[in-house]
Amino acid sequence: MFRSSLVNHFHQRQPAGRGRFRRPSPVAGLEDLDALVPAVKALGARHAVYGARPEHYQPVAEALLWTLDKGLGEAFTPDVKDAWTKVYGVLAATMHAGAAEASGAQAAE
Numbered sequence: 001m002f003r004s005s006l007v008n009h010f011h012q013r014q015p016a017g018r019g020r021f022r023r024p025s026p027v028a029g030l031e032d033l034d035a036l037v038p039a040v041k042a043l044g045a046r047h048a049v050y051g052a053r054p055e056h057y058q059p060v061a062e063a064l065l066w067t068l069d070k071g072l073g074e075a076f077t078p079d080v081k082d083a084w085t086k087v088y089g090v091l092a093a094t095m096h097a098g099a100a101e102a103s104g105a106q107a108a109e
């Protein structure tokens with residue numbers, strides 16, 4: 001599951017002996033994914049209004065990964081790429097679900 005691989009990756013990068021650090025909030029937020037789902041669904045519904053269609057998400061994923069690769073260089077390891085790919089996939093799928101629910105809700109009105 002992407003959460004554990006992202007969090008494990010983060011933990012592995014901490015220097016030894018610093019086990020009691022406070023996690024930065026983005027990672028803490030990822031650990032409470034259920035709380036994010038309604039917000040990400042709403043984001044997906046807004047994106048449908050912006051004109052974003054499901055087929056637009058793959059090119060955006062590729063642009064994101066390309067940018068991370070250029071920006072992070074050697075730090076963009078296969079692990080990091082895998083974690084970002086999974087995070088994006090879950091976000092995109094949740095956004096699609098939110099867009100579909102919103103359009104279904106509109107159609108029912």
Ligand code: HEM
Nearest residue numbers: 043046047050051052053056057058060061088091092095
């Ligand atoms: C995981 C994928 C994506 C995430 C997390 C994301 C996130 C965001 C966020 C946070 C905003 C600010 C506005 C708001 O909160 O409603 C935004 C705006 C926007 N996004 Fe995305 N986005 C994603 C994918 C896409 C895709 C695939 C497209 C279509 C090519 C797209 C097009 C837009 C547009 C047109 C805006 C409005 C810009 C403006 O007028 O200010 N996004 N996006």
